[in-house]
Every structure is written in C-alpha cells, then in structure tokens.
Amino acid sequence: MILKGIILYCVSQIETERSVSAVYYIITGKRSIQTVQDMHIYQLKNFFGIDTNIDKSDYDQLIQACEAEQLLIKVDDEKQLYRISRQGERWLVKENDQLYLNLFKGAQYGANSHTYFDRLRLLIQTLTNSKMGYFQFIPVIENKDVENWVKRNYSAIKPVTNQFLSKLYEELLQVLHRFPVEVAEMFVDRLTGYKSYGKSINQLAKQHNRSTKTVHLIITGFLHFLIDIVMKEEPFPILRFIAKDLTSSVYLTNTAQITHQFLHNGNTIQEIANERNLKVNTIYDHIVEIALYDSDFSIENYVSKADQQEIIEAFYQTNSYRLKTIKDFVDNRISYFQIRLVLAVLQNEVESNGSIS
Amino acid sequence: MDQLAEQYTLLQNQLDKFFGYPSFRLGQKEIIQDIMEGKNVLGILPTGSGKSICYQLPARLLEGLTIVVSPLISLMIDQVKQLKAMNFKQAVAINSFMDYRERNDVLRNLSHYKLVYVSPELLQHDQIQQKLGEVKVSLFVIDEAHCISQWGHEFRPDYLKLHEIIHVCNYPAVLALSATATPKVQEDIIQALGNQKMVKHVYDMDRDNIAFCIKEVNDDQEKNAKIIALCKKYRVPSLIYFSSRQAAEKVSQILIQNLGYRIAVYHGGMDQHDRITIQQQFMNNQLDIVCCTSAFGMGINKQNIRLIIHYHLTTQVESYIQEIGRAGRDGEASVSFLLYSKKDIHLPKNIIKKDLPTKHDVMVIFEHLYNLYMADQPLPVKGEAMNRFHINEVQWRFICYQLEHHGIIKDNTIFFKNNVWLRARQQINEYCQHRITMKQAKLNKFLTWVHQKDCLRKYLYHEFQSGYKTPKYQCCTNCGFSWDHWSPVQIVPMEEMTETWQDKLKGKLLVGVKDETE
Ligand SMILES: Nc1ncnc2c1ncn2[C@@H]1O[C@H](COP(=O)(O)OP(=O)(O)OP(=O)(O)O)[C@@H](O)[C@H]1O
Numbered sequence: 034m035i036l037k038g039i040i041l042y043c044v045s046q047i048e049t050e051r052s053v054s055a056v057y058y059i060i061t062g063k064r065s066i067q068t069v070q071d072m073h074i075y076q077l078k079n080f081f082g083i084d085t086n087i088d089k090s091d092y093d094q095l096i097q098a099c100e101a102e103q104l105l106i107k108v109d110d111e112k113q114l115y116r117i118s119r120q121g122e123r124w125l126v127k128e129n130d131q132l133y134l135n136l137f138k139g140a141q142y143g144a145n146s147h148t149y150f151d152r153l154r155l156l157i158q159t160l161t162n163s164k165m166g167y168f169q170f171i172p173v174i175e176n177k178d179v180e181n182w183v184k185r186n187y188s189a190i191k192p193v194t195n196q197f198l199s200k201l202y203e204e205l206l207q208v209l210h211r212f213p214v215e216v217a218e219m220f221v222d223r224l225t226g227y228k229s230y231g232k233s234i235n236q237l238a239k240q241h242n243r244s245t246k247t248v249h250l251i252i253t254g255f256l257h258f259l260i261d262i263v264m265k266e267e268p269f270p271i272l273r274f275i276a277k278d279l280t281s282s283v284y285l286t287n288t289a290q291i292t293h294q295f296l297h298n299g300n301t302i303q304e305i306a307n308e309r310n311l312k313v314n315t316i317y318d319h320i321v322e323i324a325l326y327d328s329d330f331s332i333e334n335y336v337s338k339a340d341q342q343e344i345i346e347a348f349y350q351t352n353s354y355r356l357k358t359i360k361d362f363v364d365n366r367i368s369y370f371q372i373r374l375v376l377a378v379l380q381n382e383v384e385s386n387g388s389i390s
Numbered sequence: 391m392d393q394l395a396e397q398y399t400l401l402q403n404q405l406d407k408f409f410g411y412p413s414f415r416l417g418q419k420e421i422i423q424d425i426m427e428g429k430n431v432l433g434i435l436p437t438g439s440g441k442s443i444c445y446q447l448p449a450r451l452l453e454g455l456t457i458v459v460s461p462l463i464s465l466m467i468d469q470v471k472q473l474k475a476m477n478f479k480q481a482v483a484i485n486s487f488m489d490y491r492e493r494n495d496v497l498r499n500l501s502h503y504k505l506v507y508v509s510p511e512l513l514q515h516d517q518i519q520q521k522l523g524e525v526k527v528s529l530f531v532i533d534e535a536h537c538i539s540q541w542g543h544e545f546r547p548d549y550l551k552l553h554e555i556i557h558v559c560n561y562p563a564v565l566a567l568s569a570t571a572t573p574k575v576q577e578d579i580i581q582a583l584g585n586q587k588m589v590k591h592v593y594d595m596d597r598d599n600i601a602f603c604i605k606e607v608n609d610d611q612e613k614n615a616k617i618i619a620l621c622k623k624y625r626v627p628s629l630i631y632f633s634s635r636q637a638a639e640k641v642s643q644i645l646i647q648n649l650g651y652r653i654a655v656y657h658g659g660m661d662q663h664d665r666i667t668i669q670q671q672f673m674n675n676q677l678d679i680v681c682c683t684s685a686f687g688m689g690i691n692k693q694n695i696r697l698i699i700h701y702h703l704t705t706q707v708e709s710y711i712q713e714i715g716r717a718g719r720d721g722e723a724s725v726s727f728l729l730y731s732k733k734d735i736h737l738p739k740n741i742i743k744k745d746l747p748t749k750h751d752v753m754v755i756f757e758h759l760y761n762l763y764m765a766d767q768p769l770p771v772k773g774e775a776m777n778r779f780h781i782n783e784v785q786w787r788f789i790c791y792q793l794e795h796h797g798i799i800k801d802n803t804i805f806f807k808n809n810v811w812l813r814a815r816q817q818i819n820e821y822c823q824h825r826i827t828m829k830q831a832k833l834n835k836f837l838t839w840v841h842q843k844d845c846l847r848k849y850l851y852h853e854f855q856s857g858y859k860t861p862k863y864q865c866c867t868n869c870g871f872s873w874d875h876w877s878p879v880q881i882v883p884m885e886e887m888t889e890t891w892q893d894k895l896k897g898k899l900l901v902g903v904k905d906e907t908e
C-alpha cells in the first residue's frame with residue numbers, strides 16, 4: 034500500500050516526461066546518471082533507493098493494478114507514459130495518514146539506515162543479555178561489520194550498562210512519541226532483548242494487518258526520520274553516537290569517485306578512459322554524476338560559457354528536462370553530454386536556492 | 391588406575407572444560423573413545439540424546455580438521471552459533487548463503503578452523519575438494535546420516551558421492567550419526583560411505599516418556615475442531631506438522647482466530663532470518679504453537695515441547711519418529727497426536743510421486759537432449775530445464791545424476807551413443823519404478839502401523855530394535871491412553887497483547903531490572 038502511494042506520488046511529480054520505469058529506478062536506487070538526475074529534477078530524492086528489492090515484474094503489475102483501479106491513466110502505451118488521475122489524487126489525500134510518505138529521506142540515509150537499525154538491535158541484545166550474565170544468546174544480526182562495531186564499543190559501555198540502557202530508553206521514548214503509534218509499536222516489537230526475541234517482518238505484518246512490503250517500508254521510513262532527528266537535534270547523544278560514520282554522503286558511485294580522483298590529478302577524459310579501460314561515454318557519465326554532487330565542480334573545461342548560456346536559454350524556452358527536446362533547440366555542435374552537464378549544474382543551483390521557475 | 395580408566399577421566403575433564411557437562415550421556419563416551427583411536431563409527435542414538443557432542447568434543451581435541459556433513463543450512467548455522475556462544479570460535483558453516491568472498495576467505499584459511507559444517511552439495515565443488523585435499527582432515531562426520539538412504543537416491547544425489555570425498559580427504563576416521571536407521575538403512579549408510587569397516591554403536595531409540603495417540607476423523611474440519619478443543623484444554627508448547635506449506639499457513643490462521651494464542655508458521659519457503667526468528671521465539675517460550683513442515687525439527691532442541699500433532703500422515707515411519715522426537719526432551723510426559731482421515735492417503739502418495747520423473751518425462755527429456763546434441767548445444771541450465779520439461783528441482787537433480795551416471799552428460803556437455811541411451815532410458819525408468827514401489831512399501835508400513843490394533847509402541851520400533859522400554863507414563867491409544875490422565879504444566883498467558891509500546895520498550899531494555907551479578 035505504501036509502495037502504491039509512493040508510486041502515485043512519483044508519477045504525479047514526473048507527469049508524462051518520463052516512462053514509469055524511471056520511477057522504478059528511483060525507488061530501487063539505480064545508480065545511473067539518468068536516474069540520479071531524474072530524482073533531482075523531479076524532487077523525488079526522498080524516495081531514492083528506499084527499496085532495492087522490488088522485482089520489475091512486480092512493479093509492472095502494481096502499475097497495471099493502479100491503472101485498473103483508475104488511479105493512473107495510461108497516456109502512451111509504447112513509451113509507457115502515465116499520469117495520475119483525479120481519483121488517484123484523491124486516493125493520495127484520503128490515505129495520506131496511513132502512508133507516512135513524509136518519513137522518507139532516501140537519498141540522504143537510504144543505504145545506511147538499515148545498518149543503523151542493525152547496530153541498534155545488536156547493541157541492545159548484547160547489553161541486555163550481558164547484563165543478565167547470559168552470553169549464549171544467538172545474535173539477531175549476522176553482519177561482520179555490525180558485529181565489529183558492537184565489539185569495538187562494548188568494552189567502553191559495559192561498565193556503565195545500566196546508565197546506558199536507561200539513557201537509551203529515555204531517548205527512544207522521547208523520539209518515538211513523534212511517530213504514529215503503529216510505527217512506534219513496530220519498532221519496539223522488532224527489538225530483541227534478553228530472552229525476548231524480536232518479531233519478524235512477517236509477524237509484524239500479520240499483527241498490523243499490513244503487507245510485509247509495507248512493514249519493510251515503514252521501518253525504512255522510520256529509520257530515515259529517526260536518523261534525521263537525532264543528527265539535527267541536541268538531546269540524543271546515544272542515538273546519534275550509533276549513527277556515527279554512517280551518514281556521510283555515499284551516493285557517488287565508486288567508479289565515479291575514481292574518475293573524480295583522476296580528474297583531480299589533471300588527467301583528460303581520453304586519458305582516463307584509456308587508463309581505466311572504459312568507454313569515453315562512461316567517463317562522461319561519471320562527470321555528470323560528479324557535477325550533480327559537487328557544487329564546486331567546474332564544468333567550464335567541458336562547456337564554454339557561451340554554450341552554457343545557450344543551453345540554459347533552451348531549457349527555459351522549452352520548459353523541459355527532455356534531453357532530446359533541448360538538443361533539437363540548440364546549435365548542432367552542442368552535445369548531449371554538454372546538455373546533461375549544464376542541467377546538472379542547474380539542478381544544483383535549484384537545490385540550494387529553493388524551487389524552480 | 392588402568393589406562394582406560396585414566397583416559398576416560400581425561401575425556402570427562404575435557405567434556406567439563408569445553409562444554410560444562412559433568413558426565414557423559416549414554417553412548418557418548420564409547421563413541422568418542424573409538425573416534426579418538428581413529429576408528430570408523432556408526433552411531434545410532436535416540437533424538438535429543440546428545441549426538442553432537444560425539445564429534446564436537448573430538449573436534450576440539452583432534453589435531454586436524456573435523457568436517458561435518460549436515461543436511462539443513464539452518465541446522466548448521468544454528469549449531470555454529472551455539473558453539474561460538476560457548477566460545478568455540480574455530481567453527482564455521484560453509485553454505486550457499488555466504489557470498490563468494492566470504493567463502494573464499496574461509497577456504498583460504500581452512501586450516502585455522504577445527505570444525506567445519508558443510509552441505510553435501512557444496513562438497514561437490516572442485517575448489518572445496520581441492521582445499522580439502524591440501525589440509526589435514528582428522529574426522530569426517532555425517533550427521534543425520536539416514537539422509538543418505540532416505541534422500542540420497544533422488545533428493546540429494548550428492549549424498550551418494552560422499553565416499554569420493556572421503557577419498558579426497560585421505561581417509562580420515564568416519565563418524566555417521568542418526569536417530570532413525572533400520573538395519574537396512576544402516577547397511578545403506580555403510581555402503582554409501584565406501585564400505586569401510588565401521589564399529590556400530592546402536593542404542594534403543596524408543597522414547598519412554600511419549601504417549602502415542604491416533605485418531606481417525608472424517609475431514610480437515612473435524613481435525614481443526616479437535617485441535618482447537620485440545621489446545622484450549624492444554625496450552626503447552628506444541629508443534630503441528632503438515633505435509634504442505636499452504637496447509638500450515640491456512641490452519642495457523644484458523645488457530646489464531648480460535649485460540650488467540652501466540653502461533654507462528656515455519657516452513658522451507660521462509661527466508662533464513664524469519665526461520666531463525668521463529669525458532670528463537672519458540673525456544674524462549676514467546677510462542678505457544680508452531681505450525682510447520684518437516685523443515686522444522688531436525689536438531690531442534692527445546693526441552694519442554696509437550697505435544698506433537700500430525701495433521702497429515704508422513705510418508706514413512708522414520709520421518710514420524712524423527713518428528714515426534716522433538717517432544718519431551720526433559721523427560722516429562724508428552725504426547726504424540728496423529729490425526730488422519732481416509733481422504734488423506736493421496737497426500738503422501740502424491741509426495742512420493744512428485745520426487746521422481748514419470749516415464750513420459752523421461753521420454754520427453756531424452757528426445758530433447760538428442761535434439762540438443764544434434765544441434766551441438768549444451769545441457770540446459772536448471773531453471774530452463776525445469777520450465778521446458780515441466781518438472782521440479784528434485785526431479786531435475788535426479789535426472790542429472792542419472793545421466794551423469796550413465797555417461798550421457800559430463801559437466802554440461804551431452805554425449806551420444808545409441809545403445810547407451812537406449813539402455814540408460816530403460817534403466818532409469820526401471821529405477822524410478824523400483825523406487826516408487828519401495829517408497830510405497832514404506833508408506834504402507836506406516837499405514838499398517840497407523841491402523842494397528844495392538845500396542846503402537848511395540849510396532850513403531852519393531853523394525854529398528856528388538857525390544858522397548860516400559861513407558862514412564864501412558865503408553866498408547868490401544869493400551870488405553872486417556873487425555874484425562876495427562877496433566878502437563880501449562881503456559882501462563884502473558885499480558886503482552888495489551889501492553890503499550892512504552893511498557894514493552896522498558897521491558898526490552900531491562901530498565902529497572904536488577905543485574906544478574908548484583
Ligand atoms: N553429556 C551431556 N550432559 C548434559 N547435557 C548434554 C550432554 N550431551 C549433550 N547434552 C545436551 O543435550 C541436548 C541435545 O543434544 P543434541 O542436539 O546433540 O542431540 P541430538 O542427539 O543431536 O538430537 P537430534 O537427533 O534431535 O539431532 C543439548 O542441549 C546438549 O547440550
């Protein structure tokens with residue numbers, strides 16, 4: 034249900050400028066330039082990568098279901114363009130309280146939020162069990178990095194276990210009050226303590242009469258919002274400590290990062306392509322990605338000031354993010370790569386200056 | 391002190407030191423002594439008797455590596471976790487959940503481990519075999535060894551190749567363990583392991599604290615009603631076994647609606663995490679009833695399971711014994727309750743058929759392989775083959791094993807020789823027929839037992855051993871079992887449902903709870 038809400042919302046944002054697959058790629062967090070650009074352009078960053086496990090076929094079915102319920106209207110079959118119907122808009126309003134769409138902060142915390150939860154869960158399990166002198170418990174989390182994180186911190190916390198637990202309790206109590214009861218309940222039930230094993234996603238789903246997908250999304254959203262609060266507000270030292278070294282912006286792909294390094298060292302695009310045995314086009318992709326994140330990144334090496342101006346003009350005149358539309362509008366010598374670069378920078382400016390137009 | 395006694399005390403000290411048990415249980419000492427002397431051992435001990443110690447202690451004491459072949463991933467992971475919790479860090483389970491890198495790490499450092507759990511399928515990997523050839527393997531264990539006979543033939547053909555692995559490991563001491571193996575199965579096991587000489591330690595497997603109750607009903611509705619009534623009367627830790635996942639799901643819903651107890655489902659279709667969760671909650675008494683398939687059980691070691699209900703018939707006596715073996719590990723009075731209706735009989739029959747390809751399947755497969763061969767194409771991959779031939783994974787695995795055996799395929803190349811193919815096809819068909827007949831016979835034996843008018847205890851075990859212990863509590867339906875004479879300790883219902891999340895959080899974080907050490 035929440036996924037449905039998210040899809041409807043996303044489609045309403047992109048209107049008919051992209052196929053519905055674009056939404057799929059945003060939700061599953063595809064690290065392609067196109068998708069990263071899309072999420073910026075249509076302001077769907079909050080939903081970026083919030084569920085990386087949806088099958089494309091399941092997604093397509095959901096779209097069809099929305100169409101059958103007349104929440105979405107198909108505009109172009111071949112290009113898979115949809116728009117949201119009046120009914121769809123009403124549905125979004127009506128179900129709003131159940132959808133928790135405002136919890137999500139995908140692009141910011143997406144990938145790391147579950148690690149946060151894993152740390153928290155294993156830490157609580159470890160502390161409560163050791164408090165009771167029970168060391169034969171079976172860890173809820175089987176992730177080496179998380180295990181190591183708990184181990185690293187355990188010895189420091191151990192002598193003050195009781196204070197730590199009650200302080201953690203207070204912080205959680207305080208922060209959980211900001212969430213709907215259903216969400217707080219799910220979170221608490223998922224925790225594992227001493228001789229009290231947390232509920233599985235399946236069990237939570239049955240208990241709250243939700244689908245497992247929805248429960249998973251609720252927890253994701255919960256974590257995004259929680260981390261956001263504890264990072265921004267003062268009185269949560271413990272919850273913030275758990276987030277330490279998790280919240281750095283990580284969404285520049287590795288390979289783009291390497292390219293970034295090469296550029297930094299003064300290599301040309303061609304040199305990088307040769308050196309890394311990659312296509313020049315791939316390096317172009319990296320550069321656009323870098324331009325999207327690094328507002329200090331100068332694109333002048335790749336597009337002259339004059340050409341930048343021409344592209345920006347074209348963008349405002351056509352009022353479209355479609356590369357093809359803009360390409361047709363500008364002089365032939367201007368490449369797609371250059372257009373994408375300029376749009377990326379433009380996007381960055383929009384981000385920092387508020388809304389477009 | 392003579393040498394033997396001295397050695398015994400030594401072993402006992404080590405048992406205490408590593409596992410914290412003051413003394414050995416029946417059979418453990420004898421088996422461990424033989425292993426430490428490098429002998430091959432076949433150990434048949436009842437469920438819950440502590441077979442694991444028979445290799446876990448030697449693994450700690452022996453110089454080289456102990457390999458344990460185990461049929462279920464969840465079982466392996468569980469055991470490794472428990473060992474780690476007991477501070478035995480050099481234990482690991484190599485399994486298909488590991489990613490490539492993790493597995494490589496383990497393999498690269500194989501000699502640093504002492505106890506390695508692995509599935510028979512993974513043992514077929516060249517990389518693993520090569521590694522095993524390089525390190526010193528001191529002990530090769532087959533846990534739940536009846537799988538060799540029960541599953542080996544179609545389910546898990548790789549079980550039949552274990553003797554090759556023993557060869558690769560340079561003939562370490564071999565230990566085969568099971569709780570359910572008739573003399574015939576024992577022979578199967580010894581043969582599949584390469585016909586080496588094995589010292590047999592066979593103990594009686596009857597459970598004198600479990601009563602057998604069988605009830606014929608008209609249909610599933612009546613079963614549900616009976617179960618609901620029974621569970622209303624007895625809120626005790628219970629397992630209900632089903633022959634299909636769907637039935638387990640469905641009935642669990644009905645029970646939840648009617649009982650309001652804490653009930654969960656467990657089957658092979660659930661992901662690893664959910665399975666561990668359910669298992670742990672059940673262990674911690676957070677659940678009253680688990681509706682499950684045969685995927686739950688093997689190796690599950692909860693002390694106070696009081697009631698095992700069979701909603702469906704099993705396909706053979708061995709599975710039934712295995713499943714009821716979960717009950718009453720603490721020795722308290724427990725009951726096995728089997729429900730069946732006349733309509734049920736097609737279920738196990740279908741299950742038997744589902745494991746093997748039909749004559750028609752075989753024909754279609756051979757024709758298609760011939761076309762592939764002519765077109766110079768390789769053997770189709772699993773998913774594709776299952777789709778094309780409309781067969782399931784078990785059947786495809788069986789076919790591959792057979793084709794390999796007949797020299798028709800090697801890796802994924804097809805080799806053609808007219809007379810070889812003709813003979814192979816005929817033999818495969820005959821073999822399937824033979825297997826089905828045999829399994830049918832096993833099913834019939836179980837059915838005969840179910841309809842037995844004489845003492846059920848006597849006939850349940852009679853193929854496995856000559857006698858049986860006098861039951862500690864009630865015996866069986868035919869000896870006058872009565873529910874009224876059963877009064878197990880009941881679960882005191884918790885207030886969990888009405889607690890607020892604030893209360894729960896406080897409880898989970900043990901706020902205001904005294905330290906154990908205070
Ligand atoms: N010598 C001993 N003294 C006390 N407890 C023991 C001893 N040996 C084993 N146990 C305990 O007995 C329980 C059952 O052991 P284990 O799981 O090895 O049984 P098993 O024979 O493998 O059963 P199954 O056939 O169900 O797999 C475990 O809790 C184990 O710790």
Ligand SMILES: [Mg+2]
Nearest residue numbers: 441442533689
């Ligand atoms: Mg066992």
Ligand SMILES: [Zn+2]
Nearest residue numbers: 845865866869
């Ligand atoms: Zn009897």
